[in-house]
Amino acid sequence: MKTRPSSRHAFAVLVATFVLATSPTAAFAQATDDPPADDAAAPDVPADPAATGPQPAVGDSVKQLQPDSAPSPTASDETPPPGNEKGDETSQDDETSQDDEISQDHVSSSATEKPQIPDFAAERTDESDWTMPGKTTALTRFSKLDEINDKNVKDLKLAFTFSLGVNRGQESAPLVVNDTLYVVTAYPNHLYALDLTKEGAPLKWSYTPDQPLAAQGVACCDVVNRGAVYSDGKIIYNTLNDTTVAVDAETGKEAWRTKLGRIQEGMTMTMAPTLAGDKVIVGNSGGEMGIRGWVKALDVATGKVVWTANSTGPDEDVKIGERFKPFYDQYKGKDLGVKSWPAGMWKNSGGGAWGWVSYDPELNLVYTGIGNPGPWNSSMRPGDNLWAAGVFARDADTGEAVWYYQTSHHDWNDYDGVNEYMILDMEWKGEKRKVLVHPGRTGYMYILDRETGEVLSAEPFGAITTSDGVDLKTGRIQWVKDKMPDDTGRVKKDLCPAAPGAKDWQPSAYSPDTGLLYVPHQNLCMDLKETEVGYIAGTPFVGAEVRMKPGPGGHRGEFTAWDLTKQKAKWTLKERFPVWSGTVVTAGNVVFYGTMDGWFKALNATTGDELWKFKTSSGIISQPTTWRGPDGHQYIGVLDGVGGWSGAIVAGNLDPRDGTAALGFVNAMTDLPDYTTAGGTLYAFKLPD
């Protein structure tokens, strides 16, 4: 079948008729071919980063405390960052206040209890193994292991390394189950099993799924993979060409594989599945390719699709029915997933579910974030564009929608709703509430009631010019009209946060010991110009020219410890580049993250003081994890291998002379190639014997 057209319409349909016109109107042609029989649809996220260049840089990370009253220093209105790193470092230095910070910072607030990890997840935090990227389905990334702690972490040493054999962005998380370490790579999505009982953790087996090279061409933002999950003797993960595979954890033999979509439509899969009882929940990517997003539940034992819920379209497809009780009125009504779009546009609407899914077994609800609507050109799709850019709570067994909340109605900045919805229990105005904590791309730290979808709080954690807060009566973000694209077609400048948001996919961690949420994120703004685009299946459906730039202060990354009780930052570390790695925090009062210039760092989880760092070969954008090995000792693992959207300039060798490259991320990363090269290695650390 090598040369044959792929689908019945492929060459058949015609081809291009060009209309030469002088009209400025955007041409939008709905595809007329039948949708594929499966209900795959698909959205995704933005893109690739890239580019090289010299340039000014902020110094090494600079810690910055955020006293209760003062606006953050990062946020100065005035100007550019010093071309000189030292200057920044010294001027921002706040070491002085550090000692007092805890007491001072917190005494004044009415003493509320720290938010807790709910029992279903808390009881797993002391396990030796790490069996899913988020540690538990609450996605807290907190481990009770404390052999490595704030006193001895300075002695941490490399225990073993392993080359992943792939030089693309490595966003996944090392898993450890029964004395075996499992790691999935970027495309071609190798799965390696390393034997931790043997010296040097040698390879036990490897598995490479069968997939076409062409899949690489339709992945918006580097060919990443965000990890696997262990269940029932199998390692389960998604491959770039829309297939979920289960591999026998012992033998490395494929147990089942289920093909869920087609790359010919621009659909890919990059997210890490979430376990919900005897099912895994998966979602698609392709929001830059005009896919139609979906979430599916697959039976862990057989791989059979149990339910599918689309992100847009008629209620039936979205699984909106009797049980749907959204908190806010704008989500009530029939077929809003059709009506909140211009005619027919919901069919190529994006809304992928390429991010994190959390699961509360007590409520039996899965929380699935939904990605950006497509195309990015928002003028082409007047309306709220439901159900893109928000979150659904769904019954884990049936997929029925229970509530929905939209973080970005009529999204015009690529503010996907896919960042983690972390499950915590906390006291809110004297009442115990079951909540979701969501550090949103919009720049707000949302606290939602996970039973009802009510927004309890949405405080800014990043610089924001695109909106003016979230109205808690209606749940709606208050867009700044002046900044929105209009019919002049002019470039809109200094939109903050930029398209990847104040934070992208890179997952946070929460420590019940400190009450702090550790948020790796970026500080980027952008200039945006809408352009015409027509839908052609299998090609990008974007219609925007973006140029990103550093946010206020000039540093592009931040690592923020957020006090959930007070709803404000306790301290923030500034980094030269976006902090695109995940993070893990432990009962040893240490929190770990990596930087795109290749430093793996340990901080005191309470104060943010840097306690240890290790220089890796390539930049880090993966998810660190921790486990207790067969020798009884605690390890910390991380992958290097720069790439992803932010690192596409290096992973894809993009050209910095075109700032619009990789959906405009290149413009903000032109100097990355001066700091790091592509790579892909697993590192494991432990204390000396």
Added chain:
Amino acid sequence: MTYRVFPFVLAISLCLGVAGCSDQGDEENADNSAQSDTQSAGSENPPPLDQPSGGDVEISLVSIAPGGGKPVDQQSAAAKAAKGNPQAIEIGRQLFTSFNCNGCHFNGGGGMGPALMDDKWIYGSSMENIASSIREGRPNGMPSFRAMVEGDTVYKLAAYVKSLSENTKPRSDVKLAEPASISEKAAAKDDEGEIKSPEESGR
């Protein structure tokens, strides 16, 4: 003057890469509702390529050939006519947007597809090489645009693509963008006055 080209096309499923349109390697999948009909349907050959006005051309992908031979390197009249021709380049520029080439290659810097403005060519830098990349696709995800490029169109696109790598400033001239300059209010994350108070939520 700017006149615009709209693809009116668009009801097209593109084939990705020379591997053809079936997602090879996946056929054995059990659970796949959508696949079976696509398989039976697509057996006709793609429509024949309109001959470029220059007639048949043969083009190698590499500059080496064993045994002292020279790789074949022909150029059609259509390629010659389009190369460096400002009108052809301008039309090519518009087609580059209409066909969503810019979605993958942006303005030459690359993204999902490789950079086209640098001086590195995976599949050759000649007009015929570039035309062949566009017409037939390339294995790592360059779609085959054969069904969309009639007549000389492909050479106009090729002329534009080739022009991207000409007259570009040196990479070393690239400076990192200046930080956004925004109001203090927008930058101040902890400025509690700016955010509506939770009391209003009425619970």
